[in-house]
Amino acid sequence: MRPYETDPTAIYAQSFAIVRSEARLDRFPATMRPVMTRLIHACGMVEVADRLAFSPQAAEIGHAALQAGAPVLCDCEMVGAGIIRRHLPSGNEVIVTLNDPNVPQLAQQIENTRSAAAVELWRDKLEGAVVAIGNAPTALFHLLELLDQGWPKPAVILGFPVGFVGAAESKAELAREPRGCDFITLRGRRGGSAIASAAVNALAAGLPEDV
Amino acid sequence: MRPYETDPTAIYAQSFAIVRSEARLDRFPATMRPVMTRLIHACGMVEVADRLAFSPQAAEIGHAALQAGAPVLCDCEMVGAGIIRRHLPSGNEVIVTLNDPNVPQLAQQIENTRSAAAVELWRDKLEGAVVAIGNAPTALFHLLELLDQGWPKPAVILGFPVGFVGAAESKAELAREPRGCDFITLRGRRGGSAIASAAVNALAAGLPEDV
Numbered sequence: 001m002r003p004y005e006t007d008p009t010a011i012y013a014q015s016f017a018i019v020r021s022e023a024r025l026d027r028f029p030a031t032m033r034p035v036m037t038r039l040i041h042a043c044g045m046v047e048v049a050d051r052l053a054f055s056p057q058a059a060e061i062g063h064a065a066l067q068a069g070a071p072v073l074c075d076c077e078m079v080g081a082g083i084i085r086r087h088l089p090s091g092n093e094v095i096v097t098l099n100d101p102n103v104p105q106l107a108q109q110i111e112n113t114r115s116a117a118a119v120e121l122w123r124d125k126l127e128g129a130v131v132a133i134g135n136a137p138t139a140l141f142h143l144l145e146l147l148d149q150g151w152p153k154p155a156v157i158l159g160f161p162v163g164f165v166g167a168a169e170s171k172a173e174l175a176r177e178p179r180g181c182d183f184i185t186l187r188g189r190r191g192g193s194a195i196a197s198a199a200v201n202a203l204a205a206g207l208p209e210d211v
Numbered sequence: 212m213r214p215y216e217t218d219p220t221a222i223y224a225q226s227f228a229i230v231r232s233e234a235r236l237d238r239f240p241a242t243m244r245p246v247m248t249r250l251i252h253a254c255g256m257v258e259v260a261d262r263l264a265f266s267p268q269a270a271e272i273g274h275a276a277l278q279a280g281a282p283v284l285c286d287c288e289m290v291g292a293g294i295i296r297r298h299l300p301s302g303n304e305v306i307v308t309l310n311d312p313n314v315p316q317l318a319q320q321i322e323n324t325r326s327a328a329a330v331e332l333w334r335d336k337l338e339g340a341v342v343a344i345g346n347a348p349t350a351l352f353h354l355l356e357l358l359d360q361g362w363p364k365p366a367v368i369l370g371f372p373v374g375f376v377g378a379a380e381s382k383a384e385l386a387r388e389p390r391g392c393d394f395i396t397l398r399g400r401r402g403g404s405a406i407a408s409a410a411v412n413a414l415a416a417g418l419p420e421d422v
Binding site for chain 2: 043077081111114138145148162163164165173191197
């Protein structure tokens with residue numbers, strides 16, 4: 001077997017250097033570049049840079065929210081598992097309500113998925129929060145519906161549902177009308193919990209120039 | 212906002228129908244098609260079908276191993292979090308050793324990453340196990356090194372490390388010489404914990420013709 005790189009610092013440095021050289025991030029605002037680097041690193045696809053949509057202040061607002069102690073609301077356990085706790089600046093709560101025992105009945109009541117029903121349990125935590133959706137289009141759709149009904153607004157919506165039914169549509173709706181929230185999203189079918197977690201980690205770790 | 216599909220059964224059915232219609236899975240062995248459907252569903256990219264590599268019996272062997280109670284060894288918490296426990300046929304253990312307190316020191320000793328060191332703790336569980344690697348190339352590389360040293364063989368290696376440094380190379384090495392194990396892998400940079408979890412879930416849920 002050929003030798004391979006075993007030094008974690010070298011692996012990160014080489015990875016980020018490849019991302020920078022292939023993804024042409026200098027076309028984006030300086031504050032978004034470290035976030036994009038980490039998103040691309042999480043999925044191994046430099047071409048996602050071409051499909052990212054975001055509000056101009058999303059990186060700063062999201063970082064400030066975490067600094068101020070905002071909770072992180074996740075649509076599934078995988079997103080929560082990918083958030084590096086030691087990077088969170090204020091011991092921020094990471095909340096996943098999907099497996100709350102009330103969710104199955106709530107899903108029946110609202111005639112929607114369990115992922116959508118889980119969002120109903122975010123109400124008391126939503127004001128100023130960081131929302132990270134990495135799996136279910138219906139969670140993002142339903143969040144937008146609840147914001148239209150006047151629910152409290154999160155600081156930033158990291159919208160990365162994935163798949164063939166509703167993912168592209170829910171993310172397009174977020175980018176079209178973010179309901180007064182800042183947002184980062186990836187147009188199209190691609191997304192996923194690793195990307196959503198990476199977005200949180202990027203906001204949490206701050207925006208060092210050397211990443 | 213436009214109406215969207217809220218019925219989970221309809222969402223799954225439409226998703227899998229889109230995968231079947233776009234990915235031309237009939238070119239693959241019948242037992243692999245449901246696995247591929249789930250892998251594609253997990254990442255939202257039908258084109259990954261063109262880069263999958265696998266041993267002919269991987270689906271049957273992996274399914275049988277889980278039926279027989281094999282543990283699932285994961286390289287990171289996200290992979291573990293994505294495994295649907297109710298699908299596991301024998302209350303199978305899901306094991307993640309990455310955050311074991313001995314791992315940092317072990318990594319220094321073996322001069323490799325923490326992900327590689329975590330694999331060293333799998334020895335007693337490895338014989339006949341299902342290995343699911345969804346993050347770290349060094350975990351897959353080091354597993355292959357340990358197999359070359361005569362360590363017990365897992366039943367199947369689900370090799371999906373992701374990224375720019377070592378991911379493509381480690382998966383190519385697995386496909387080139389799987390050390391007597393069955394395997395499923397995705398050539399190139401793409402991969403990730405959602406795909407690794409989906410592979411376990413596909414093996415666990417069996418191989419229904421209608422998926």
